[in-house]
Amino acid sequence: MDKKSYPVEKTIARELSKNMSPDTKIRALSAKSMPKKKGTFYISILNDALDDLSFLPQGRIPAKNEWVLFHADPCGCSWLLSSKPHFLYMAYKYVFEYFLDREISSFTPWIKTISFHVEKSTFDIFLTQYARMMRHFDKENHLKEYARIGFSHVEVNALACDRPIEKGVPGEFYPEFYTYCPALDQFASSSLNKGIYTEKYLERNRKLLKSHAKTALKYGLVPGLLCFEPRSVPEEIFKKYPTLRGARVDHPFRSFKPRYNLSVVHPAVKEHYAEMLTNIMKEIPELEFMTIWTNDSGAGFEYTKSLYVGRNGGAYLIREWKDDEDIARAAAENISGFFSTLLEAGKKINPKFRIITRLESFYGERKHLWPEL
Structure with a gap:
């Protein structure tokens, strides 16, 4: 995570740590680079401050439009990245629902461009409107x-x-x-x-x-x-x-x-x-x-x-x-x-x-x- 991390980066890091070894540590790092390092899982909203893009396919930003990326290197280093905060949690859940049974040696970078950049709730009856007082609503x-x-x-x-x-x-x-x-x-x-x-x-x-x-x-x-x-x-x-x-x-x-x-x-x-x-x-x-x-x-x-x-x-x-x-x-x-x-x-x-x-x-x-x- 970047030292100036977004709340969603911390959320994902904490959820991930629950499924890892007890000595797993969450650290905020500089956004300047994300070098390949065994046992490291990078979670980040990619920003303009990043100098080293060598870990990305062709060493560049995946797409001109909004995008998400997951890559697991055989050395034991992984990257979960997004162009915007509101796509990161979606990418995280997708990866861990569909990719956990894949052999890491066969893994290639998973990149998806976002077709619809804005998906907005409209008149959420349960959260904000006339059903908001419903009992046991989480x-x-x-x-x-x-x-x-x-x-x-x-x-x-x-x-x-x-x-x-x-x-x-x-x-x-x-x-x-x-x-x-x-x-x-x-x-x-x-x-x-x-x-x-x-x-x-x-x-x-x-x-x-x-x-x-x-x-x-x-x-x-x-x-x-x-x-x-x-x-x-x-x-x-x-x-x-x-x-x-x-x-x-x-x-x-x-x-x-x-x-x-x-x-x-x-x-x-x-x-x-x-x-x-x-x-x-x-x-x-x-x-x-x-x-x-x-x-x-x-x-x-x-x-x-x-x-x-x-x-x-x-x-x-x-x-x-x-x-x-x-x-x-x-x-x-x-x-x-x-x-x-x-x-x-x-x-x-x-x-x-x-x-x-x-x-x-x-x-x-x-x-x-x-x-x-």
């Missing part, structure tokens, strides 16, 4: 299995309690729609909404988020978020900031009271979202993506066509008496601006951070939105 084995079968990215944000803090109306089912894909304000506050949710509640959710992310990293997986945004906020915020009211985003057939989000076109609201994401990523800088679903489950963008009550929103995006094209164009620019705000905030902490979304809810704005992305 979260670590669940994430380990993701890594074993070749997944690369996983969504890790979930509520720590069985129900969200969403004030409803007696007999109303609508708060149940907030139990999945929790928004950023369920994990951190900003100067704008501080005190709306108790710090104890936010800390519990952050603690679970950190636990999921740490376990994902242990097996080389890339952690990220899946959120419905911009989601509705409690009415207490509008008592303090009445002019920041955005769109009505609830479904009038399923809710017994209107629910509104903040007007994300307003600079104060953009700063609010950037601050929340920053506060989360300061504690979990390894978060590498945020998937945003919208215009459903109490979330939506102002003046978009697919809002359940129709195009609506605050006073800052567009003036009244505009035609559909003008409204759609303004809505698309607002969506793009919101994504850019979050992207810029995330990249300040993790340069690899990116925003992912779905376009079907923007059927009325797609032709204006697509060039913005």
